[in-house]
Amino acid sequence: IDTKHKHYEVYVGSHIYESALSLYTHQLQKADHVVIFVDEVVANLHGEKLQKPLETISGKAVHVFKLPAGESSKAVETFMACHSFLLEIGCTRKSIIFALGGGACGDVVGFVASTFMRGIPFFQCPTTILAHDSAVGGKTAINHPQGKNMIGSFYQPEAVLFDVSTLSTLPQQEILSGMAEVIKHALISDQQWLQELLEFPSFADISSTQYLAFLVKGIQVKAAIVEEDEYEQSVRKYLNLGHTYGHAIEASTGFGKITHGESVAIGLVIALLLSEEKQLLDQGNARKLFEALTKFGYSFDSVLEHGIDELLSYMKRDKKASFGELHFVLLEQIGKPCMNIVSVEDVTLAHEQLRKWIK
Ligand code: NAD
Ligand code: ZN
Incomplete structure (x- = not known):
């Protein structure tokens, strides 16, 4: 990835930690402390895979700090606990964290x-799987009770080490969550790829080489966008397809009670419905996506559980909203996103249409 201020590599493959880390030997040996912050579930499953080669290559004992599993770690309390840990062990600007x-x-x-x-x-x-999106591009954030990702920064990593062997332990729901962002990348970039994805009978049967191909493709789409617009002044906004309504679903359901990707999947259908309402996109695309997502096992129940007024109160706080207007990423065609101002009536109509399909 080449941004204005930083160049970094994204390594994707099976069992790659040792070989990838060895390229950073000098930097790791120079560090005064090396710390791994790890999701507590992942710690038990894959912690050693990273810790062992890191200790060998850096030549020092690595500190490990476990974070609450999943979305609950994006609370201000965890953020503070991480800082406290770094201070307690004497970390400085010469320390490196993972x-x-x-x-x-x-x-x-x-x-x-x-x-x-x-x-x-x-x-x-x-x-x-979802991390093919989140680990690349340098957006960092924690949640505020009033909204998702409300506190954060743009900050690029030294490198991304994506060991796909860790995906073997992912629960089915997390596979679905991750694949939603893969579908998003296809929707904004490539009709053919989208078609191929939606035609899979089930994501559970996809082989690891296919996952690898999707992840690499997703990373390439994201990389091209981030390189053009690191700070989300223009084209990077397109990566938010499905996220305006999706974040509202996620926040109103409760962080961690529905996966990020499942909320985004719902938001993608709404974005396509809105695109059709505005006569940007040919009719039928939203329905086709809805049917494919239903076939894969995505749940739309949360749409029935939340009224439009509740969702709108979150959408109006969206980072793309300004002066009370709702700014949505829509599609002119599959593969061709655009920004659009959408009225409360438009969103209400799309929400009601989706509810009818679900019932
Ligand atoms: P997650 O980090 O919440 O993890 C989901 C669950 O899977 C957790 O319970 C975790 O313990 C478990 N888990 C993780 N890896 C596992 C493995 N290999 N085996 C078994 N269990 C495993 O979920 P996620 O979907 O990866 O990430 C969602 C978050 O990413 C959201 O907060 C979203 O806002 C953020 N995100 C950020 C960006 C960005 O650009 N920064 C982009 C997209 C999404
Ligand atoms: Zn997302």
């Missing part, structure tokens, strides 16, 4: 790295 876990762990640890003593180097070691 985030080992899913997107939640990467987001909070990235934010810790960007704020500890005004910024120290960190490595992203993602362990979920």
Whole structure:
């Protein structure tokens, strides 16, 4: 990834920690402390895979700090606990930290790295499918009770080490969550790829080589966008397809009670419905996506559980909203996103249409 201020590599493959870390031997040996912040579930499953080669290559004992599993780690309390740990063990600007876990762990640890003593180097070691999106591009964040990702920064990692062998322990729901962002990347970039994805009978049967191909493709789409617009002034906004309504679903259901990707999947259908309402996109695309997502096992129940007024109160707080207007990413065609101002009536109509389909 080449941004204005930073160049870094994304390594993707099976059992790659040792070989990838060895390329950073000098940096790791120079560090006064090396710390792994790890999702507590991932710690038990894959912690050693990273810790052992890191100790050998850095030539020092590595400190390990476990974070609550998943989305609950993106709370201000965890953020503070990470800083306290770094201070207690005497970390300085010469220390290096690692985030080992899913997107939640990467987001909070990235934010810790960007704020500890005004910024120290960190490595992203993602362990979920969704992290092909979250670990690349340098967005870091924690949640505020009033809204998702409300506190955060742009801060690029030293490198991303994506060991896909860790994906073998992912629960089915997390596979679905991750694949939602893969579908998002296809929707904004490539009709053919989208078609191929939606035609799979089930994501549970996809082979690891296919996952690898999707992840690499997703990372390439994301990389191209981040390189053009690191700070989300223009095209990077397109990566938020499905996220305006999706974040509202996620926040109103309760962080961690529904996966990020499942909320985004619902938001993608709403975005396509809105695109059709505005006569940007040909009719039928939203329905096709809805049917494919239903076939894969995505749940739409939360749409029935929340009224539009409740969802709108979150959407109006969205980071893309300004002067009370709702700014949505929509599609002119599959593969061609655009920004659009959407009225409350438009969203209400799309919400009601989706509810009818679900019932
Ligand atoms: P997650 O980090 O919440 O992890 C989901 C669950 O899977 C957790 O319970 C975790 O313990 C478990 N888990 C993780 N890896 C595992 C493994 N290999 N085996 C078994 N269990 C495992 O979920 P996620 O979907 O990776 O990330 C979602 C977060 O990413 C959201 O907070 C979202 O906002 C954020 N995100 C950020 C960006 C960005 O650009 N920064 C982009 C997309 C999403
Ligand atoms: Zn997302």
